[in-house]
Amino acid sequence: MAADLWTALFIAILAAFTGYEVISRVPVLLHTPLMSGSNFIHGIVLVGGIVALGLARDPVEQAVGFVAVVMGALNVTGGYVVTERILAMFDRSKGRPKGGAP
């Protein structure tokens, strides 16, 4: 196995414990926003999509890579807006935020 993979494995182990520690004492009322927030964070997949499409060499790879980029971008912006809207309701200072559809 290449050295890079071992490095990645070390990193992965630390990241796994970090994820566990960071949210181990979270109140129930934040479960939904946190799920939504972590949903946004795996939107980093967009970066992988850009790399995959950027290195694609034939039309099939390009087509599949394009799908990856579109879906990744949907994950990023959709995940952000949903989380932001949920959390905006917790913010009292701004009064009543717009909740429903326009």
Next chain:
Amino acid sequence: MTAFAVGDAIDAVYVVAVLVFILGLQAMSAPSTARRGIVYAGVAMLLAVIATFFSPHLTNFALIAVGVIVGGLGGWYWARVVKMTAMPQMVAVFNGMGAGAAAAIAAVELLGHLPDRATAGLSLAGGVIGSISIAASLVAFSKLQGWLPSRPIVLPARQVVNSAVLVVGVGVGLYAVVAVSTAWLLPFFVLLLLYGLLLALPIGGADMPVVISLTNALTGVAVGLDGFALVNGPLGDAGYAMVIAGVLVGSAGSLLTVLMAKAMNRSISNVFFGAFGSAPETGGPVAGQLKEIGASDVAALLAYANQVIIAPGYGMAVAQAQQKVKELADLLEAKGVPVKFAIHPVAGRMPGHMNVLLAEVGVSYDKLFDRDEINAEFANTDVVLVIGANDVVNPAAHRQGSALFGMPILDVEGAKNVIVNKRGQGKGFAGIENELFYRDNCHLLYGDAQKAIGDVVSELKKTS
């Protein structure tokens, strides 16, 4: 600038991005800092995406730009216009998009690097998990959106069929890698997508929060595996960022899933393999009869109560009645009747759903009580007003043999009077008759929550 220096700059951005992701996630786990958390994470994500554009060796810029713009604007618009009540399924659908992207990246890697066993094997694993996650997420979305019936769809011999689809699918994928044959990749993805569908279809709508949370964690893992596959490539540092962010979500998401399942007293394996709610009701006929009550009687009962506890559920969310509910609570408090809210952990369609809606209209946190905090109080309360909640107040949960048995509920039946506002005589999400409605101390206030509670409010105003 040389390519080397550019690469270093990009790496620095990735390092900052993953650091901010971790800090953002931590901020999001406390109410006072939660909003800051998502904004920080958003800025970090934006930087990471922009930095990636400057990666050396990148081609297909036009396609990338079009993809980012189409997906980005689409996601932004869709998430903006959707109603707050539809937020759970929006999390499901955007999670599904991430999973689909992970599966598609795995496909590109498999197409391009099939002879490289390590990369191909890791991509295969990412493809398996990504495909299952997108299919299951889209089923969750369709069930919550009402495109699919929310009750469990159970096919005959499903355990055997499902396992066979999974085993054959993974086998086909492994064969593609061993035989270095791209022709087998399409059937591989099709079978794994099918497995995801088969896995989620038999799960009832009431369990969807657990499904969404688990698929969210799965998507994180799939992204992490894709990251592993990418670190060997020419732009490997993007892979490290994906490993960290993906595994971070995978572990945090798994923990959340466990916490959530615990709040519903369900084990993960029971959610996925139990076909909850599909068994016919075994409780026998329910004794007693349904008694209707009018808004003016409700107003009188409330006005002279020693204390009122409001137990909201999905019906309040659907009717967007939270504003009226707040108005009612304020009126009662002005009359000197203390009002508390009993929030079941899974009332609505997601943990925290009710908290969010009530916070939206300015109900203060110290009025919201957890199941454990308030269950003992029902017995000393004159009136409990249940608004559009059903399964979470069904005493059948205390009776062995009921499909709900063991689920922790709000013991509202202990109160002197229980008033249940519901739209009609339908059953709850679990599809089970609610014995509470037939109790002697229970009366039903029929009607859409917004209108029904509005009527009670105007009756109360008349008397004051």
